[in-house]
Amino acid sequence: MKESSRTAPYVCFSCRKQFERNWDFNTNFKKCPECGETTVRYDHKFRVPKRTDDAQWKKVEFLRDHGFYFQRVYDQGDEGGLQYANYPKDLNEARDFVVKYQEFAITIE
Known part of the structure; x- marks a missing residue:
């Protein structure tokens, strides 16, 4: 399938780097x-x-291992509507x- 002209961040946990690559939808x-x-x-x-930020990399790896790739996660707003939930700081x-928002976890293959 043809790749999109859109780019997305692809993360290498070995290099601890992010690379903007063409986003292949598949x-x-x-x-x-x-x-x-x-x-x-x-x-x-x-x-x-x-x-060099080991603590943040451990957090990102933990979130990844539980199905969170910094996709949008929603929380109940003060007035009944939905709002974006903030990702954790540590x-x-x-x-x-991951417990509170487990319904938003995804599995990617």
Whole structure:
């Protein structure tokens, strides 16, 4: 299938880098252009942590392992409507987040 002209961030956990790649609608994984390991596609709003920020990388890996790729997650708003939920700031918050929003977790293949 032809790739889109849209790009998406693909994250390499081995290099701890993000690469903007053409978004193939059928492919959530691509080979890392630097190390050759597998990268995974994240939501376009995702921003990779600094390579040296071990705590943030552990949080991102924990969220990934529980089906959260920084896709949109919704919470009940104060006036009854839906609003975007904020992603957790650290690993402790992430543990609560994956339980509270488990219905939004996704499996990518």
